[in-house]
Every structure is written in structure tokens, then in C-alpha cells.
Amino acid sequence: MSKKVTKGKKKVEMKEIENDVTKLTTFSKRRLGITKKASELATLTGAHVAVLSYSPAGKPYAFGSPSLQSVTDRFLGMETSHFKGNTGPMVGAHSQSRINSLNQEIDQLNQKLEDEKKKGKIMKKKLQGVERNGWWEVKVEHLQKPDLLELEKKFKELYIQLEHSKFCNKKSGI
Template sequence: MSGSSKKTKEKQVIEIKKIENKNDRVVTFSKRKSGIFKKSSEIANLSGAEVGVVIFSESGKPHSFGNPSIEAVVNRFQGVNPPPYDIITSHFAEAQRQERIAVLNQKQNSLLHQITAEKDREKRIKAVAKEKKTQGWWETSIDDKNLKQLSQMEATLEEIRKTVQSKLKQKKLACGGASSSSLPPVNPP
């Protein structure tokens, strides 16, 4: 099987041009907008930067994202000092935001550990299932066995027979000598 290797689909490059279909444009705008806002949020959370993004849809409706808020980012950009009560409020809001982020990060880490543990568990279960799927010696055809294998099989079956007889006798005694007619007779081969 030379030359057979796993083929993967390469990352497709999408040409950047205006989408002609209006419905497709609306869907694309919605998806891309949320992606931009998500990336802006990641930058703000990871680096502590203040971020503001304003996007106008084709219909002229503004969509905005700001961290800590779009107003705070615009005011800072314009050089407007917030009133003193806003500073206190913004510090309080920032402390709450940081605490919420810490809690969410802990939950995320916990979930990631659970996912890893479940993946490991799945691997172990699959390995056990694979072992159980292998055919047992008693399920194989005796026509394919040689003399030595047949002798081993006979000896193993004899051991199983003896074990079953012993257990059967124990069960009979445990039942207080139950009627032997209710149990099948044990006849050695």
C-alpha cells in the first residue's frame, strides 16, 4: 500500500468581494459581526485593553461592543474625563468583571479537566470493548486446529466440566439436598 496517505482538505482562501445575494449578505454580516465582537472580547480579557468596536449594517443600524463599555472607550478616545462618580462606578464594575472572569476561567478549567478525563475513559472503554470483540478460542472452528491445539482445547474443556460439576454439587448441598429431579443430570463424557 505504498503512496497511500491521509488526504486533508487544505484551508480554503475565500475571495473578498461583495456578496450579491442580499439574504447571504445579512447572514454573513451577522456571523462576521459576532466573530469580530468575540475576538475583541478576547483581546480585552487577555490583555486588559479597553476595546471599542462600532459596525454599521447595510441598513444603517449601528452595532457596538465595548469593554468596559462603548461609552467609556469613546470618552477616553475623545479625551473626555468621566465624572468622579463614574470612576468609582467603573472601578467597582471592573472589580466585579474581573471576579466574574476568574470564576468563569475556573469553570472552564474544570470542564476542560472533565473533558480530558472523559476522553481518557472513552479510550479505556474502547480498548476493553475491542478486547471483548476478539473471538474466543471456543468460538473458532475445530477444523482449523492441529492435534496440539485440539488436545489443549480438550484439557481446557475438561477443567471447565470439573469446575461446573463442583459448583453444581455445592449448589445442591446449599439448597439442602433439593430434589435432584429439578436439576439436569451430570454425566461425564
């Protein structure tokens, strides 16, 4: 058994990306990653977090927990928090609790979305294999139970069509 040889983790030189399409793609992927990390930080620690960035095309993107406005007001010393004033500490604590639970729900939904994307990629690969070979030539060892049931259904349909075809050929004398 041969050992898999990889290049390992390499240090990436920090320099500006020249290609505009690559630059936009990289920005999009990194923006989603940093937003997710900021949301996790706010959820896990209760910290007030704000992230503001502009794409290479000049489009602004912002994330704030509990909100971008409250974090910037607090940073600038103009704190007009929803949790102060006439509302009282109980309302503020309830609001913060609700915000935290919504942040956790967003994280769970993002995880489900990632899982569904992975399933979609797997299904796409399976379909590519089916298109190349034909559905009847798929390796059954790699299929899940729902896929096997679908394959069985297709075989039954094919059998019925062949029986019908044989019956029609006998009737016509072929």
C-alpha cells in the first residue's frame, strides 16, 4: 500500500489579485467566511460584532450583531442601545436572548444549506455517471436505499415495456 504524498499546507503570498473575475470570486467566498465567523463569535460569546466591507466593484456589505447601527453607535460613543432607558433590564435580557437564539438558528440553517449543497454535488456526480453509461449500468454497490428502490422501479417499467413489445410482436406475426 503506497502512502499518499501531498504538498501539505503552504504559505500563500499576500499580494493583490490581478484578474478581476478571480478577485470578485475570492472576495465573495472570503466575505461569506468572515461573516459566518463573526456570527459565531457573537453567538458564542455574546460580543457585539460589526463587519463592514466593500467589494472590488464598490458594493457595500455589512454584518452586525445585535445590529450594525448599535455597534457603530457604541464604538463612536453615542450609545443609544435598545436595552437601556425605559425598557428595563428584563426586556433587554429577553431581547438579547432572542437575538442569540436567532443567531444560532441562522447558523443551523447555514449548516443545513452546506449539507444540501454537498448532497447536490454528490447527486450531480451520480447523474453524470448515469448519463455516460445509462441508468441500467450504474454500480449498485454505491447506491443508497432510495436510489436502489428507484432503480428497481425503472427495471420493472422496462420489463413491462418489453413484455408489451413481445406481445405486440406476436400479435403482428413478427
